[in-house]
Amino acid sequence: MSFGARFLCHPEGFPQRQAGDAWGDRELTLDLPGGPYRVLGLSAAQDAGVRATFPGSLDAGAASGADGGGSPGAAAIPILLLRRAAGDFLPVDVRGWEYGLDFDWSPAAVRLAGLGLVGRLDWLPDRPGMEGALWTPEDGGERFPGVFENFLRVLVAYRLLELGGAVLHSAGVVKDGAAFLFLGRSGAGKTTVARLSLAQGADVLSDDLNAVIAAGSGTAVGSGTAAGWGAAGASRVAGAADTTATATTAGCAVLKLPFTGDLGERRAVRPPVPLGGLLRLEQAEADALVPLSRAETLACLLACTPFVNRDPHRRERLEQVLLALAAAAAPHAYTLRFSLHGGFWSIIKRK
Amino acid sequence: MNDIGGGSVLRRRPDVRFRVIDEEGVVVRQSAGEVLVLNDLGTRILAMADGLTPLARWIDSLLGEFDVERAQLERDVVAFAEELVAQGLLEPLPAAAPAAAAGAPGSGGGGR
Numbered sequence: 001m002s003f004g005a006r007f008l009c010h011p012e013g014f015p016q017r018q019a020g021d022a023w024g025d026r027e028l029t030l031d032l033p034g035g036p037y038r039v040l041g042l043s044a045a046q047d048a049g050v051r052a053t054f055p056g057s058l059d060a061g062a063a064s065g066a067d068g069g070g071s072p073g074a075a076a077i078p079i080l081l082l083r084r085a086a087g088d089f090l091p092v093d094v095r096g097w098e099y100g101l102d103f104d105w106s107p108a109a110v111r112l113a114g115l116g117l118v119g120r121l122d123w124l125p126d127r128p129g130m131e132g133a134l135w136t137p138e139d140g141g142e143r144f145p146g147v148f149e150n151f152l153r154v155l156v157a158y159r160l161l162e163l164g165g166a167v168l169h170s171a172g173v174v175k176d177g178a179a180f181l182f183l184g185r186s187g188a189g190k191t192t193v194a195r196l197s198l199a200q201g202a203d204v205l206s207d208d209l210n211a212v213i214a215a216g217s218g219t220a221v222g223s224g225t226a227a228g229w230g231a232a233g234a235s236r237v238a239g240a241a242d243t244t245a246t247a248t249t250a251g252c253a254v255l256k257l258p259f260t261g262d263l264g265e266r267r268a269v270r271p272p273v274p275l276g277g278l279l280r281l282e283q284a285e286a287d288a289l290v291p292l293s294r295a296e297t298l299a300c301l302l303a304c305t306p307f308v309n310r311d312p313h314r315r316e317r318l319e320q321v322l323l324a325l326a327a328a329a330a331p332h333a334y335t336l337r338f339s340l341h342g343g344f345w346s347i348i349k350r351k
Numbered sequence: 352m353n354d355i356g357g358g359s360v361l362r363r364r365p366d367v368r369f370r371v372i373d374e375e376g377v378v379v380r381q382s383a384g385e386v387l388v389l390n391d392l393g394t395r396i397l398a399m400a401d402g403l404t405p406l407a408r409w410i411d412s413l414l415g416e417f418d419v420e421r422a423q424l425e426r427d428v429v430a431f432a433e434e435l436v437a438q439g440l441l442e443p444l445p446a447a448a449p450a451a452a453a454g455a456p457g458s459g460g461g462g463r
Binding site: 293294295296298299300302303309310312315319323 | 366368370372373375376377379381382383384385386387388
């Protein structure tokens, strides 16, 4: 099936560039890894929907009623909210259906289509950076936050890749000051592991998507203080030119994303947490840790990088980033065979 | 089941790329987002599937690398090749097609 044909009445009419009728004149800035992201053209209802969905990620300036400007020293990634008629979308029976977006890739752009969603990511020809546009018929209401989040997940994944990081399908759990990423696709047991970890006093970042920055990727993260992390200018993953950042060459850092499954607190913000280990999930009768080779680690990471891992134009970049991560994590990369008894933390601690 | 034998010529599918790390092959089927790890024999087979070299020549090369009887090696390689075809990593070419396949876009994609 050709691109967009599952969702759009006329996929051939997909926007050729980021232009159209804005929903409104509201703006806000989201302080997420890879950002800040400046959302433009929101209606009042959409503005309220984004604020309610990502309250912990609102830029301090925006939250205090200022103009919502981006973090000092960092160019904000713009996201345009544009109108699209509901009649442009095909009716889709979603019963028993596993939802996945449609993608179309080119060197300078990524096009995506989904339920109530037409989107573009465009790389700028004359300078580093990218910009996004989301066309939707949803003016607030129940469905808008989901549409917006689906678009934002893709944008953040691409932005982090550009900066030397990755978004990983994983349960991120913080224990004793280190973040452990339990890797696996849907059904692997991420939420189960997160739930079992919560019961043992650990913190869960997200049971679905977490961000990681590889050592040696040339990428840096913010200052890492709890106060700074949520504030403008401190939360972004910044390029090497960012003089306010602290390099993570000594190890890898895990960044909380407000994209969760059933568990994880999307309101909370956290400083980056040093990576404690990569654990590929495998459900079993008894708990065990089996070391992963570098090739197995890379394969696992490639399988768990949503959206970007099917893009033929960015595969070299993705492999570079994940190879660096696999190399840095090599002593702490395992297959975790876990049972429902929750005893796996005792063997992780022994390692 | 594909009819693969010593005269068969196979090539990697255009959306397949792989790289070797510590003698293991990491194989990606880009279109499906699927990733596999192959052992050293699987990695060697994937590297030799260039759309030009018949399978019998693979056996000749591998005989010098593995301590095994030719007949056994041939059985193993054919079985492995069939498995890789079934998994969508390799595709057989018609007998007269190897020369045309040499310039096929994307048929390389890896082996680094």
